[in-house]
Amino acid sequence: MKQFKLFLRGIREIGRICPGLITLTSLRSIANALLPFINIYMSSVIVNAIVYGEPLEKLLWYAFLTVLLNAVCSVISAVLGSLAGLRQSSFSHLYEMHMAEKTMDLDFADLENPETFQKKQRIQEIRNLNAGGLWKLLDVFPGIVNSGVSVVVSLSITVGLFISTGYTGDNFLLQTVTSPIGSILLLILILLGTVVGIYTNAAVTKKLYTILEGFVSFNRIFDYYLNNYISTYHAGKDIRLYDQKALIDNESTALFGEANRTFRKLTRNQVKYSGISTIASVVILAAVYLFVGLRALAGLFAVGNILLYINSVNQFIEGINGCVNQFVALRMNQEALKTYFDYMDIPPHMKDGSQPVAADETDPLEITFEDVSFHYPGSDQDVLQHLSFTFRTGRRTAIVGKNGSGKTTMIKLLCRLYDPSEGRITLNGIDIRSLRYQEYISLFSVVFQDYKLMAFSLGQNVASSMEYDEDKATASLETAGFGERLSQMSNRLETTLYKDFDEDGVEISGGEAQKIAIARALYKKAPFIILDEPTAALDPIAEAEVFQKFDQIADQKTAVYISHRLSSCRFCDEIMVFSEGQLVQRGTHEELLADKEGLYQELWNAQAGYYTECC
Numbered sequence: 001m002k003q004f005k006l007f008l009r010g011i012r013e014i015g016r017i018c019p020g021l022i023t024l025t026s027l028r029s030i031a032n033a034l035l036p037f038i039n040i041y042m043s044s045v046i047v048n049a050i051v052y053g054e055p056l057e058k059l060l061w062y063a064f065l066t067v068l069l070n071a072v073c074s075v076i077s078a079v080l081g082s083l084a085g086l087r088q089s090s091f092s093h094l095y096e097m098h099m100a101e102k103t104m105d106l107d108f109a110d111l112e113n114p115e116t117f118q119k120k121q122r123i124q125e126i127r128n129l130n131a132g133g134l135w136k137l138l139d140v141f142p143g144i145v146n147s148g149v150s151v152v153v154s155l156s157i158t159v160g161l162f163i164s165t166g167y168t169g170d171n172f173l174l175q176t177v178t179s180p181i182g183s184i185l186l187l188i189l190i191l192l193g194t195v196v197g198i199y200t201n202a203a204v205t206k207k208l209y210t211i212l213e214g215f216v217s218f219n220r221i222f223d224y225y226l227n228n229y230i231s232t233y234h235a236g237k238d239i240r241l242y243d244q245k246a247l248i249d250n251e252s253t254a255l256f257g258e259a260n261r262t263f264r265k266l267t268r269n270q271v272k273y274s275g276i277s278t279i280a281s282v283v284i285l286a287a288v289y290l291f292v293g294l295r296a297l298a299g300l301f302a303v304g305n306i307l308l309y310i311n312s313v314n315q316f317i318e319g320i321n322g323c324v325n326q327f328v329a330l331r332m333n334q335e336a337l338k339t340y341f342d343y344m345d346i347p348p349h350m351k352d353g354s355q356p357v358a359a360d361e362t363d364p365l366e367i368t369f370e371d372v373s374f375h376y377p378g379s380d381q382d383v384l385q386h387l388s389f390t391f392r393t394g395r396r397t398a399i400v401g402k403n404g405s406g407k408t409t410m411i412k413l414l415c416r417l418y419d420p421s422e423g424r425i426t427l428n429g430i431d432i433r434s435l436r437y438q439e440y441i442s443l444f445s446v447v448f449q450d451y452k453l454m455a456f457s458l459g460q461n462v463a464s465s466m467e468y469d470e471d472k473a474t475a476s477l478e479t480a481g482f483g484e485r486l487s488q489m490s491n492r493l494e495t496t497l498y499k500d501f502d503e504d505g506v507e508i509s510g511g512e513a514q515k516i517a518i519a520r521a522l523y524k525k526a527p528f529i530i531l532d533e534p535t536a537a538l539d540p541i542a543e544a545e546v547f548q549k550f551d552q553i554a555d556q557k558t559a560v561y562i563s564h565r566l567s568s569c570r571f572c573d574e575i576m577v578f579s580e581g582q583l584v585q586r587g588t589h590e591e592l593l594a595d596k597e598g599l600y601q602e603l604w605n606a607q608a609g610y611y612t613e614c615c
């Protein structure tokens, strides 16, 4: 039952991703299944007409009808086939989009969780391995419809064969074959054949899946080398300078040899089981011929019906085998479907809030951490402990502290990439979890340390959109210190970043990329601007430039500036010092420096000493 529900859910999902595909493939399968019955039925009608000496015109009419029905059904099948093919080719793209949308809609906490990544990876691996999951369903579903229609139609034709009576002679063999016992014996034989079919098919498929399962790591490594590592030019330098070609060649050849040996084993197994099922089919076929022939000999039906019944029973057996094969495939695909829905069902908790964020743009926005503690999912170690403070409108706050003291994690909570494990964060007194998620996160422009730019044009990167306001984008780049470089670019804002899609694209340095990321944050015009180690990739001159411009960058906004270079933070309104997830000090530079026992003064002296020593 569970299996059936999952199957139906999978079918509905395909329908949702690609409307019309299921209907078209079903109709095409019905047309394909009916096609052979036209010939089966009409050939028996024609033979009977010849045997009973019907007029030539009638024979010609039957022949014409046979051709006509064949032509109509073939045309319908071909049209439906090409329509379904077209729809199916869109499925691939729509499926990717569907997966991508889910990934982008995930709560960040889930996205960053390795378990989520593994789930997604697994879906892809199953797809690479044996087109499993929704793809297998797409393959199996038309087969089920086709076989199901064959079984129903052939059964309705063959009923006549099994229930026909009327032999009155005294031949024992004919008496037995024409009796109900004869019918029951044949049905039992067909049933036994089906059981053998299920057994052999299940054995082959199970072995296949077990072997394919072992290929997951093989495919993972291959995919890594071929699609990720060697195909991007970023790795090109390392491959050449460290002669990694030989390493990759050796590793791939060894893996491939192992794969070949496994496939040979699989082929031997398939040959063994297909031998068993072929013998079973031949025995059943012989029994069917005997049964139908003897019943015809006993005069239970016309000669032409011999063809009708034999072919129909064949269609019936084929249909049953088809259903069995498809059901075995469905059963084997169950795990894959479950994996798919496990990923798709990850709920987006962050989007639960429904209250609007501050009504008026000019309203002051105060964000308060109220006794906030936090541990990452899957870990019980608190990386933030009992934080309580407020970010007040228009103020510049610097956050300092050693690496790993929790600065970035605090920002992730501030921007609702994560929710606190304990305590709460409020915006003007309202718990941010009850606010509309999109509205809340639109309040923040953040430049994280691990920001990403896209291989689109400079303007599109700055605006994070295909369309952009040129003046605003230029002004943002200038404020971020990219003005001079921009003026040297002949295509200006239309210059493509990186060479992934455009051979005229430009490679930018780490510092330049960081400035573009800052410009993107400025373009967003959010009331909060947060720079997390914005100068990490900059040379000292560029660093001084960003720092001098910080006032201009922050403008009227509430600004949070994270840096472990204390000299960059000294002019902020307030400095918060983090240590091991706790807020250990806060105040102005002078106030903090005055505390001779404080961590700030220790850090300051350490850095001042370093600069004195080296410069």
Ligand code: ADP
Residues within 6 Å of the ligand: 112, 376, 379, 383, 401, 402, 403, 404, 405, 406, 407, 408, 409, 410
């Ligand atoms: P900082 O920004 O001060 O360098 P972070 O906030 O990045 O510090 O990290 C604080 C602690 O949280 C570190 O011990 C770090 O290893 C841990 N941490 C950071 N990100 C994750 C994560 N996604 N999962 C688990 N632990 C993490």
